[in-house]
Amino acid sequence: MNWAIHWAHQNNMSEVGDKMELVFLGTGSGVPSKERNVSAIALKLLQEQNSIWLFDCGEATQHQILRTNIKPRKIKKIFITHLHGDHIFGLPGLLSSRSFQGGDERLTVYGPKGIRSYIETSLTVSGTTLTYPLSIVEFTEGQLLEDEQFTVTCKQLDHGIPSFGFRIIEKNRPGRLLVDRLKDDGVEPGPIYQQIKENEAVRLSDGRIIHRRQYIGPDKKGRVLAILGDTRGTEAAKSLAENADLLVHEATFGKDRAALAADYFHSTTQQAATLARDSNAKKLVLTHISSRYQDGDDAQLVNEAREIFPRTELAYDFYQTMIDSN
Numbered sequence: 001m002n003w004a005i006h007w008a009h010q011n012n013m014s015e016v017g018d019k020m021e022l023v024f025l026g027t028g029s030g031v032p033s034k035e036r037n038v039s040a041i042a043l044k045l046l047q048e049q050n051s052i053w054l055f056d057c058g059e060a061t062q063h064q065i066l067r068t069n070i071k072p073r074k075i076k077k078i079f080i081t082h083l084h085g086d087h088i089f090g091l092p093g094l095l096s097s098r099s100f101q102g103g104d105e106r107l108t109v110y111g112p113k114g115i116r117s118y119i120e121t122s123l124t125v126s127g128t129t130l131t132y133p134l135s136i137v138e139f140t141e142g143q144l145l146e147d148e149q150f151t152v153t154c155k156q157l158d159h160g161i162p163s164f165g166f167r168i169i170e171k172n173r174p175g176r177l178l179v180d181r182l183k184d185d186g187v188e189p190g191p192i193y194q195q196i197k198e199n200e201a202v203r204l205s206d207g208r209i210i211h212r213r214q215y216i217g218p219d220k221k222g223r224v225l226a227i228l229g230d231t232r233g234t235e236a237a238k239s240l241a242e243n244a245d246l247l248v249h250e251a252t253f254g255k256d257r258a259a260l261a262a263d264y265f266h267s268t269t270q271q272a273a274t275l276a277r278d279s280n281a282k283k284l285v286l287t288h289i290s291s292r293y294q295d296g297d298d299a300q301l302v303n304e305a306r307e308i309f310p311r312t313e314l315a316y317d318f319y320q321t322m323i324d325s326n
Contacts, residue, residue, distance in 0.1 A: 019047050020170070020223055020323040022248070024287060024315040025064040026056075029230075029252045029266075030086055033291040036317055037064055038086040041227065041248065041287070043168070044070070048149055051076035055166065055227050061090035062097050067318065073103035079144075079152075080111030081229025082163035083118065092122035099131040108135040110144055112162045139164075155240055157231035159265045165228035165240045175217030182215055223325040226281070230288065232265050233275065241279035246323045249275060250288035251314075254297075255304045269301050273308035287315040 028036030038058030252266035
């Protein structure tokens, strides 16, 4: 093997291979329509954790998954923003089907108080037995989890029932290996490069001790993702969205229906854009669009938001976007 070529490829892939990708499986609100299914978003962390995290699971989410390359057995965590039906009615079916699709690893569902009763009752009444371990975590506010790569926190928003937003923080990642510096110091490409990147100190065959800190570039800043459930404007939302690389926010109504949005505890396109601007987010994606709006209204809705926050996109079913810290 030509180790110089191999390592150059691997080192380059480490720069671009850490993909955090969102796939919007459902982008409508309330009821499904011909254009939009109800809420579900998949966060693909295949390079980072060989897993997928799901945010909400509206009716027919598993049908939507069939139209993607997502494997249900890869779904290891499900986060539920709130217990309205358009965010949870697909959950029992997905949990059941995962048993028949090679899923044998633990799956953890995080949700507000009541999610345990909903899941356990659905599975018990339907006589469903899962072939994998299932954990259910009911939360209020605060930190939900922390592992070697991510921290997830949540805060309550302003909706008709308890509804939450999530802030997913990726920890800083090690910088790239300084290959040219290693070559200059007489360390030729080979398996030793991987050992140097993975260990604080490595002894070479000639007896020299190589310290990793001397041959690794600056840490790569971790990315921040904010996914908000249904809400009116609230200060809690700003703290979740602050400096986010990507903010996902509901925009149930256009700017001309601000009074209706307030009555139903929802947000407009321009309210979401104002939050993105004021919280210094880098990119905004609008979702949870009312069935009052059809495909022909998409340009109007996104342009309303762009008047305030130009870096706005309007999600549609199967829309995909990367979370980029650059």
